[in-house]
Amino acid sequence: AQRRVEVSVQQVMTDAAGQFLGVLRLGLLTRQLDRAVQITLGRAGEKDPHRIFICDRQGRLITRLAPNDRLEESGEDLRIAPASLPPEITSALADAKLRAGRENAPSISGQFQHGGEDFLTTFRALPETQDWLVGIVVPRAYYLGQLTAMRRQLLAASLAIMVVLVAGGGLILRGVKRAQAQIARESVKMNAFDFSAAPTASAFRDVSAVLLSLEKAKTAMRAMGKYVPIDLVRRLYQEKSEPVLGGELMEISIMFTDIENFTAASEKLAPDDLAAALGRYLEVMVRIIQQECGGTIDKFIGDAIMTFWNAPELLADHSRKACRAALRCREAGRALSRSPEWRGLPDFETRFGLHRDHALVGHFGAPDRMNYTAMGDAVNLASRLEGLNKQYGTTILASERIFENARAHFDFRLLDFVAVKGKSETIKIYELLGAKGEARWRTEAVESYEQAWHAYLARDFAGAVAILQRQESDPPSVVLLERCRAFQNAPPPADWQGVYVAASK
Template identity: 40%
Template sequence: MFTFRTSLTFAVMAFIVALAVLLIAIQILALRWATHEAASAYMDATSAKALGRLRTEITTMTSLVHVLATSSSVADSNERTETGRAIPLFKAALQEQPQMDSVYAGFENGAWLQVRRIDGLNDEQRGRLRATPEANIAINLVRPTPSGDLPMRRIFEDQQGNQVGQLDLWKYGYDARKRSWYHETVKADRALVSSPYLSFSIGAPVITVSAPLRGKVSGVLAADLKLDSFSEFVQSQRPGAHGSVLIFDSAGALIAHPHFAQFVVDAMTHPSQPQLPSIKEINSGVVQEALRRSDGRDHYNGSIRDDHGRDFLFRVTKFNLGGQYDAAILLLAAQEDFAQNVRKLQFTGLILAIIASAAFIPVIWIFGGGMSRSLRDITAQAVKLQTLAAPGPSSVASRIKEIHELGSAMELAQRAIWSFAHFVPKEIVQRIVDDSISTELGGVREEISVVFTDVRDFTTIAESADPDTLMHQTSRYFSVLTEAFLAEGGTVDKFIGDAVMVFWNAPNPQPDHVERACRAALAGRAACEELNSQFETEGLKPFFTRFGIHVGEAIVGNLGSTERMNYTALGNTVNLAARLEGLNKQFGTTILVSESVHSRVEHCFQFRAFETVIAKGMTKETRIFELVGAAT
């Protein structure tokens, strides 16, 4: 870190030195060296991107296959059904790993289950599957008959998981046990990565990652990685306009090639060429000569000239894709693609040097402009701090020590305030920031509308539920409920076990606070009903919520000690709202309100009247009403 004066001095000096170095470097730089360096750097980047993506996809798939192969949903039974537990598991795997084409399992009795993603297939591939237009997922299920036949049922589902089609292929003839991915994995008794091959059903090039099942039944679990899109990605990263990238495994099978798509078409349409060609069958003299020169070495760089007199730099590098699966990458870079750029660089460098010399004086002004931008960014952060906006991914950076420290401090303050607002209602935090709420102990008497909620029989639910599952379920419940309250501008005071206390008209005045409280309770009830449907689908016990609403005066302010305080509301109004919530159990209702609430909003909502009661802990009678819904 430098001080402002030091930074400014160094900037001017660095500019002068850089200009001198640039002028000298341009004069002494050799064209050949620059060409080699530029091409080498480009090949480094291409190799890193291509191999990084392939390694990541293979490694991720291998890990996932290992996990699925040990799952009891897959490995403990070879009886496969349309509603089996393995299907949602396979769907989740495809959702988690978008690079995978399909996940499937073959069993020793001939059963086979596959879940395939088909939204990314082209029209020809979808046609081979006879997929419906809205189909997003294809589920293939082979169940052996007592006579030994292997009919297959293919079910199509849309993105929401709804069935949109079904095919019964009685003589499909697919026996997973005869496929190489199955019997080779069973023989090796470990995870394998296959050589590239054409998929049986869609005619697309794939690599299969497979592993033996580790459960009560014998079989193999596998996943496919489509190579057509990967080969297109690799060629888009080729070094230069005339460059090429080839990737092939130790057996010579192609993984990526500039003409990969044409090879696939040839393999699908030419009976004499039913498989993808190997690297040894490529009729390119440059490719074969580069491989001959590398002579099987792990890493080799060289140069070569093709039949048209074009000079190339090439690199052959071997790499491992996990386990015993080895491959190699061949990169070809035409020297003219980079020599031409270097010549342009020489001329451009000279022009830039002249312009830079002329711009020597304005550079200080430009440098100052950079500092000004940093200060403006810090000011923008200060504005976000007041609005409780989420902090950016990083603080305002500067090479000037004082500005850098200021940006870091502002980012830290913004993150602290933003995080604080997740534990305390945002309205309170905003008013603390703008100093409109005192941080001293004490409160004021204000009219507020209070809502209390509670979950029916929560103690019974908690006794039989897994603690971790209960914690996640309760968090989902509170999220849905608080969203409904916050949408109506409520101040969520506290969570008390399974109960929530919310009030309106404090700290910010809300003339329609009674209506807001009623709308929030109705919205919360609807949201909880929708959430309970999800709970029941997931096999969880529903949370039936009861609400109590009352309006009246209460003491609102800071309660606690000088070291720790809570902005809350106290008084009979709060107590009666809590008692009304409890009376729902006696009357078999969901939302009970006091007569004060009813008299304020009876024109806006529908109510059902009950008798007058004396709530527990109260001395005065209170007439109660059930809030049924909004007025029609």
């Protein structure tokens, strides 16, 4: 027969007078106790992780954990001997708080870790029993897992946001630094008078506004540089001053240019063609004068250009620069006339006049509208020298002062003693032949002219004619030859000193 295992309680029964009535015995089958702890606490549809059991304060099980758990005798008692006691329950039953708990303590809670996993335990006393307790063991993650996951997700999200913020902040900082560097770079360029255009696009609206303002300022400066010598603007900027009416006496080298027979050539061209040809010609001249030779262009007078050196910036070799500018402009003008882009237009042969002397240089005009220019006899003489080219068949004439200051670097020849129109004093005029040693092909003509010139000054007009007749391809020789023949027919007065009086400009 199958043995029945139960838990029994016996109690002596007495009446009100204390007389023995009998013994009351109450038995509870162990399987009923087992069913009592086989309740489900988990969420519906999920495996219940709760382990519920009844034990005493010595950590001994009262209920079985599995149907196949055996019962063993322990003295006069039977005890549960689980076939396989789960380690988490073993740890819970071994908890010191279980034994140290007071009988009047309704519950004991705690947690422990086993196998790297956290567990929660709760023991609650069963009243009116022999210190029995209901124990529950459950993985901590069951209740706090979602919260932990949420915390991890929140931490991960926070970290990601921080990374994004740091990365975005770094990009923004780099952009700001790049924008600041761009503003600083453009400011430095403007300070150095580099007004070349630059992009104004920026990811920052305020930076774009600043860059756009700088570009507007550079545009204004580029426009001003087309009307005013940029060196003058630079000096005013560095001195933090505004132009005022007045000038100072300065020694300068002056160059006047003019296109030979320009009026006749302009009559053959349509207005648009004339404007295009003149614009291209002046572009070439200006580039050489300003960029290559450091000249200050005073003004354009139709097809003529007035230029001076040594103002506003001082130059130690300004006469040399003026001579080089004249030679380079003549060379470039002839190359332009031979180029395919000239499309058969009339040749623009340029004549030049060079002079060095003191002139009044400064701002002249009205208080609210003025020009930076040079004034005085020196300017007028340079203009007269340019005009004298027509009478001698030359292209570049220079004064004696230009000759004296540039003769070490250029070849000249003395052409004549001249009293120019509007001036009473006599000046020596020289033809600029080229850089030193470059005009050797004209050596014979130059030497013959010098021999004839000395004969001319000695009133030996016949001897001069005999020399000059062999140089009919040299225009100045032809001019002097005609003059000598004229003097053969009508000799000059006794006080004549070889001075030619120019009757026209």
